[in-house]
Amino acid sequence: MNCTQISVVLAVGILATPFIGAQQTAAVPEVPGLPHAALAAAASIDSEKIRAHVRFLSLDLLEGRGPGTRGAELAAEYIATQFAMAGVEPAGDNGTYFQSVPLVAVHTIEGKTNFSFVPASGQPVDLAYGAEIVAKDQTGQETADFDAPIVFAGYGIDAPEYHWDDYAGVDGKEIDMKGKMALVIVNEPPSDDEKFFKGKALTYYGRWTYKYEEAARRGAVGVLIVHRTDLASYGWEVVRNSQSVEKSYLQGDPSATLRAAGWIQHDIAQRLFTLAGLGDLDKAIDTAGTPGAFHAVELPVHLKAHIESRVRRYESSNVVGRVRGVSENNQAVIYTAHYDHLGIDPDARGDKIYNGAADNGTGCGILIELARAFAQSPVRPPHAVYFSAVTAEEQGLLGSQFLGMHPPVPAGQITLDLNYDMLLPIGVPRSVSLGGAERIDFWPAVQKVAKAFDLALLPDPTPGAGHYYRSDHFSLARVGIPAFSVDQGELFEGHDEAWGRAQFGDYVAHHYHQPSDEYRADWDFRGNAKLARFGFVLGWLASEQAKTVEWLPGDEFEAARKASQASKTK
Numbered sequence: 001m002n003c004t005q006i007s008v009v010l011a012v013g014i015l016a017t018p019f020i021g022a023q024q025t026a027a028v029p030e031v032p033g034l035p036h037a038a039l040a041a042a043a044s045i046d047s048e049k050i051r052a053h054v055r056f057l058s059l060d061l062l063e064g065r066g067p068g069t070r071g072a073e074l075a076a077e078y079i080a081t082q083f084a085m086a087g088v089e090p091a092g093d094n095g096t097y098f099q100s101v102p103l104v105a106v107h108t109i110e111g112k113t114n115f116s117f118v119p120a121s122g123q124p125v126d127l128a129y130g131a132e133i134v135a136k137d138q139t140g141q142e143t144a145d146f147d148a149p150i151v152f153a154g155y156g157i158d159a160p161e162y163h164w165d166d167y168a169g170v171d172g173k174e175i176d177m178k179g180k181m182a183l184v185i186v187n188e189p190p191s192d193d194e195k196f197f198k199g200k201a202l203t204y205y206g207r208w209t210y211k212y213e214e215a216a217r218r219g220a221v222g223v224l225i226v227h228r229t230d231l232a233s234y235g236w237e238v239v240r241n242s243q244s245v246e247k248s249y250l251q252g253d254p255s256a257t258l259r260a261a262g263w264i265q266h267d268i269a270q271r272l273f274t275l276a277g278l279g280d281l282d283k284a285i286d287t288a289g290t291p292g293a294f295h296a297v298e299l300p301v302h303l304k305a306h307i308e309s310r311v312r313r314y315e316s317s318n319v320v321g322r323v324r325g326v327s328e329n330n331q332a333v334i335y336t337a338h339y340d341h342l343g344i345d346p347d348a349r350g351d352k353i354y355n356g357a358a359d360n361g362t363g364c365g366i367l368i369e370l371a372r373a374f375a376q377s378p379v380r381p382p383h384a385v386y387f388s389a390v391t392a393e394e395q396g397l398l399g400s401q402f403l404g405m406h407p408p409v410p411a412g413q414i415t416l417d418l419n420y421d422m423l424l425p426i427g428v429p430r431s432v433s434l435g436g437a438e439r440i441d442f443w444p445a446v447q448k449v450a451k452a453f454d455l456a457l458l459p460d461p462t463p464g465a466g467h468y469y470r471s472d473h474f475s476l477a478r479v480g481i482p483a484f485s486v487d488q489g490e491l492f493e494g495h496d497e498a499w500g501r502a503q504f505g506d507y508v509a510h511h512y513h514q515p516s517d518e519y520r521a522d523w524d525f526r527g528n529a530k531l532a533r534f535g536f537v538l539g540w541l542a543s544e545q546a547k548t549v550e551w552l553p554g555d556e557f558e559a560a561r562k563a564s565q566a567s568k569t570k
């Protein structure tokens with residue numbers, strides 16, 4: 001098929017589809033290196049097919065797609081069926097489309113859980129669970145009892161690239177954390193220097209998940225993160241509420257071994273400091289953020305704990321499909337989008353079903369259309385292309401974490417992951433936000449393709465918020481795979497940015513993670529289709545490269561990439 005024919009196809013599509021307006025929005029621009037047949041496949045991506053998927057996946061019938069429920073299974077079966085109908089091959093367990101993901105949900109029973117500070121001399125101090133301290137037993141056991149020395153480990157960060165080790169004691173040697181409790185500060189050392197913890201941007205070291213993982217690697221029994229509202233950028237109530245519901249983990253996750261992964265309220269941490277004779281906590285926090293000024297210290301106080309948990313083991317699945325490439329070698333591109341959402345809240349008033357139409361019916365609709373377009377392309381992509389609808393994103397990126405730990409081809413051979421999450425279908429975007437894409441050597445190609453698609457590239461508006469670490473692509477980046485999400489900016493055809501901002505503001509305030517995130521017949525899916533085509537072209541070009549895409553030298557994921565490539569022969 002040639003370009004003239006493509007315009008004919010598009011024109012027919014436009015006539016048959018009342019929702020498509022301006023002709024240029026449906027077009028796929030000429031991009032150097034992209035064969036015409038691939039361009040035709042990209043052009044076949046149909047906004048109305050995406051609409052149909054989003055509508056189905058967000059029906060009340062699917063009960064909010066909570067992982068481990070019937071609704072989520074229906075969604076997974078639907079996606080697998082769409083893959084099969086399009087000619088996408090199964091790439092899950094045992095020749096199926098499904099990769100089983102074993103999960104465990106843990107809920108700390110407030111009334112039966114007790115914590116106290118036990119000083120070397122003097123009376124123990126009992127803590128009020130919820131108001132002063134919260135914690136989860138990550139191991140999925142029903143009771144935990146321990147009496148552990150507390151070590152104040154600053155920000156809880158070991159970052160050799162910044163010559164920073166919060167676990168080094170006064171003699172410069174690392175304190176042995178086995179069986180001990182780490183007391184650490186939320187966030188990371190303050191910095192205006194790009195070369196030191198990336199300046200104002202939050203690195204992964206500042207995320208609480210990192211602090212838990214690092215302490216677990218060191219054999220700690222638990223972690224208490226000191227909450228201070230200004231450093232956390234949210235109040236204690238947010239911590240408390242998020243701990244009052246069950247939290248899921250991957251069963252047997254080697255990085256989730258803490259018996260108490262918790263938080264402690266600022267004033268209570270001050271009380272602990274006073275008990276330990278360490279003086280002013282805020283002063284200690286300042287010192288902990290000053291290069292060369294801090295060393296870890298074991299307190300003359302133990303944390304005594306009895307934790308009871310309600311535990312529920314369950315299974316969910318990632319859906320995984322593949323389109324074969326021309327080359328038989330294992331280099332592969334992968335597309336991801338999570339299909340799970342929050343399920344049903346039996347205690348909600350009125351509408352109890354979290355339909356998750358935008359979050360993330362839209363990403364799934366895009367993923368399914370991408371898979372269909374690749375499978376039905378008149379020419380095969382240069383290398384294999386994988387498509388995975390992942391589960392349990394809302395539980396903490398768990399399905400994608402499992403996919404990263406058990407990828408369909410070795411992680412070192414996956415050249416690029418493009419992820420789609422929550423693309424509000426409100427028109428045709430003229431800007432995109434691709435946080436993380438600037439960190440890989442494929443970035444010049446990304447810039448070229450964005451320009452061809454009339455998409456302005458936006459910098460991350462809030463680098464300090466650490467958005468990169470909060471979406472499924474991160475699960476693949478942490479095993480070294482170059483990865484980013486394709487997201488739209490605020491500028492849409494026919495509107496100014498203020499309009500786009502107002503639309504997103506309204507969605508976040510009234511529908512995001514609420515039962516009202518429902519399918520709307522007046523939604524305009526042309527933008528979803530445009531960004532699917534954009535991602536199609538990026539994936540094809542990445543697939544065409546003789547060598548895998550890599551992180552730029554010095555990137556925080558470079559070490560993981562090298563490790564995965566060193567072991568790729570297995």
Ligand SMILES: [Zn+2]
Binds near residue numbers: 359394513
């Ligand atoms: Zn969500």
